[in-house]
Amino acid sequence: MQSSFSPNRPGTSLTSTLSFTLHLSLVFKYYASEQLAFWSERDDGTPEIYVMNPDGSGQTRLTNNHPIWDAYPNWSPDGMQITYYCGGICVMNADGSGQTRLTNNGSSPAWSPDGTRIAFHAGAYPDFDIYIMNTDGSGQTRLTNDPSFDQLPEWSPDGTKLVFIARRDGDDEIYSMNTDGSGQTQLTSNTVPDLAPVWSPDGLRIAFSSLRNGNYEIYVMNADGSGQIRLTNNPADDHNPTWSPDGARIAFSSNREGNHEIYVMNSDGSGPTRLTNNLARDMDPAWSQ
Numbered sequence: 001m002q003s004s005f006s007p008n009r010p011g012t013s014l015t016s017t018l019s020f021t022l023h024l025s026l027v028f029k030y031y032a033s034e035q036l037a038f039w040s041e042r043d044d045g046t047p048e049i050y051v052m053n054p055d056g057s058g059q060t061r062l063t064n065n066h067p068i069w070d071a072y073p074n075w076s077p078d079g080m081q082i083t084y085y086c087g088g089i090c091v092m093n094a095d096g097s098g099q100t101r102l103t104n105n106g107s108s109p110a111w112s113p114d115g116t117r118i119a120f121h122a123g124a125y126p127d128f129d130i131y132i133m134n135t136d137g138s139g140q141t142r143l144t145n146d147p148s149f150d151q152l153p154e155w156s157p158d159g160t161k162l163v164f165i166a167r168r169d170g171d172d173e174i175y176s177m178n179t180d181g182s183g184q185t186q187l188t189s190n191t192v193p194d195l196a197p198v199w200s201p202d203g204l205r206i207a208f209s210s211l212r213n214g215n216y217e218i219y220v221m222n223a224d225g226s227g228q229i230r231l232t233n234n235p236a237d238d239h240n241p242t243w244s245p246d247g248a249r250i251a252f253s254s255n256r257e258g259n260h261e262i263y264v265m266n267s268d269g270s271g272p273t274r275l276t277n278n279l280a281r282d283m284d285p286a287w288s289q
Helices: 014-033
Strands: 036-040 048-052 071-075 081-085 089-093 107-111 117-124 127-134 150-155 161-166 173-178 194-199 205-210 217-222 238-243 249-254 261-266 282-287
Touching: 036 071, 071 282, 081 107, 107 150, 117 150, 127 150, 150 194, 161 194, 173 194, 194 238, 205 238, 217 238, 249 282, 261 282
Parallel strands: 071 107, 238 282
Antiparallel strands: 036 048, 036 282, 071 081, 081 089, 107 117, 117 127, 150 161, 161 173, 194 205, 205 217, 238 249, 249 261
């Protein structure tokens, strides 16, 4: 069937046609550039950083530092770099080049939306606290100071808040705070762990994993902690959600088929699809923004 769009039909100028074509090319380029980073033990039994397309294709290894662990990747907002755990905090280009150590301690780094700072947790177990620093490792500033377990910070999309995990009432709960450490607010309250919170791209919701139903499942709630809804329902463990840039999908890791693999589903929990298939663990996906 012939397309109803014609660059020569009445009322269509060459300028508008070129603008429409440019818009389409930018859209296709944007979606083609989306990637998921994750860590895997598939090659040498040690966690290394990999990337793949959102459909599971193009799986590529970026680090090769056995026996050092490379794990917990997080993208820069422009998609050009990845920060990750390397026995401290490291950063590299999106193709794996330029691997640079920023700190000798700390874990679970998260890049700020404006690209100028990295949040992370550091300390001696179990006394972890949340810190921020410049992207070159300078200016390290402690935000929390509690004898309990504060870890896994994630930035809100507008860069004004951090969400994190704290073990202040005997189990892991989700808190939020301003990026100067003020306004620390508890969002969840259960007798079992709530873990791995991450903001939706519009800043209105937070996805997380919870043990509240006997095994880890993926949940979502409003940014103030209200409206907590279960998205997955599987006897296995579902962990570490990450939102797609458009907020329509959530990737996560799960051992529902015997070992931990990366899956993706719609943001309402429907349509779960397996992306990786290895005998080793594939964990902690992070969607480029």
